Amino acid sequence: MVPEPEFESYYGRPILKQPTWKTPDVPLYLFLGGLAGCSALLAEGAAATGRPDLERVARLTAAGGAAAGTVALVHDLGRPERFLNMLRVFKPTSPLSVGSFILAPFSALSGAAAATEVTGRFPRLGRLAGVGAAAFGPPLATYTAALLANTAIPAWHEAHRELPFVFGGSGAQAAGGLAMLLVPCDQAAPARRMALAGAAVEVVAAETILKKGLVAEPYRIGRPGRLMKVARNATTVASAITVLAGRRSRLLSAVAGATYVGASLATRFGIFEAGLESARDPKYVVVPQRERMRARAAH
């Protein structure tokens, strides 16, 4: 047991403001962005290699995820009717501004690709839109890491190197997992590989964050800690099933896929809520900053 660090505070009150971002809107958006972005990749691969069932599911997931994610984001605004102000300026210093300029074209392109998939009209234009969506997909799945990290919240900011890999891996895991759930085994091989590889990237990056001492404590304890543990265990179970039975059993492939999706959701909620905890307790601000000052003074 590590002893509680001693520090001074103003009546134990937080130094930082609690993020006003709502649950489930924002963590759900983090999840949907990853799911949609990686599904667009999966859709283009499926189209290129002639896997129509996989293509259909992935296209619809990309479009649906982007649409639902946009709704969640707009709903989170204090003034939802002003959501178009997000496109008023382009600011590389604001991941939310950059993200709006990723999400807007991604939604349009993935929506167009899904519409032609469903209606069967203008298939070549649809394919072109799909290629565009696939280009915006990976940035959509990873920029949200900068969105959280570019804040003063210690648990998020100090994880800024690893979070993009956690989110990217988690998105691949979700997209692969959902396709495993909905696509017959003989077309789902790429989905299985994507989920497995995404899971590996996510677990390694997340474990690196968890080792970061006091700033990472919110990821290890309390409700966010439990969510992170559930996510890791679910990912491990899903990966084991995928490796052992993913090719042969439609049922087990679906179970593993659903478990991947659940794990990705738990990861996003865990990371989001760890940030809220990190803002709530002044020790996560004062103690690391004091250590930083001591280290600087020692030089």
Next chain:
Amino acid sequence: MGSLWGRLDDVQGDAGYGSPSEHPPRMGFFTDTSVCIGCKACEVACKEWNSVPEDGYLLTGMSYDNTQELGASTWRHVAFVEKPLDVPAVDLGMPAMGAPDTEGVTWLMSSDVCKHCTHAACLDVCPTGALFRTEFGTVVVQPDVCNGCGYCVPACPYGVIDLRKDDGRAFKCTLCYDRLKEGQTPACAQACPTESIQFGELTELRERAARRVEELHDRGVDVARLYGADPDDGVGGDGAFFLLLDEPEVYGLPPDPIVTTRDLGSMWRHVGAAAATLVGLGVASFLGRRR
């Protein structure tokens, strides 16, 4: 895109206002807490002048502080800290009335405010451009542009700006932008009876503050120190800085804030690397066995 980190001598120039001769000097606050008497005139004047709505009426038990913290509807906040006296009281040259019930107690009072950072995270992360740098070097929200995304709230290393719940938009101290444009003093500084809140050109205030610390040290007040006055600190120095009589965290201030955008380059590089990894991972998923 202006500079994101480090020393910056012409903050308005960096924001596009041209050379120093083309814009007014940078204006700011020097809050000398050693002469604050905790009257809260600043809080009241700010509320009145800026038509800031009430922020709840709670009795907190935190000494005389029922205001609690800065927020969307509290732009000046007087902190009160009562600490048991373990050293002889030092004469600060204050009027000798004394505060009630101060037997054996050191009583710290400090009027907190938005720091109007040189590198303002709230401004840099704002996706709509609602937050902007004024010609006076201050940081102001345009309520007609803000869409209440809330990004500025967790970005602020001091926990200053917040969304007003019933309104949905973000609000904070404007350093009385309207009054500055008329050549007037901000309402809080105007109302302060002890000149604890001093308003003026930032360069001049920094010199004045350095002299004041020296004077207090000469009088044996070794605990006096400046907070936010150093242009080489983690936010490039504050436009509103303080003279404190204890560690910053005792007043609810972060001891060593660093603006998040210092690491912006690293963040985008890592996002780029992760996105490239996903592309590779996507391509690799379609190689190998068909089933």
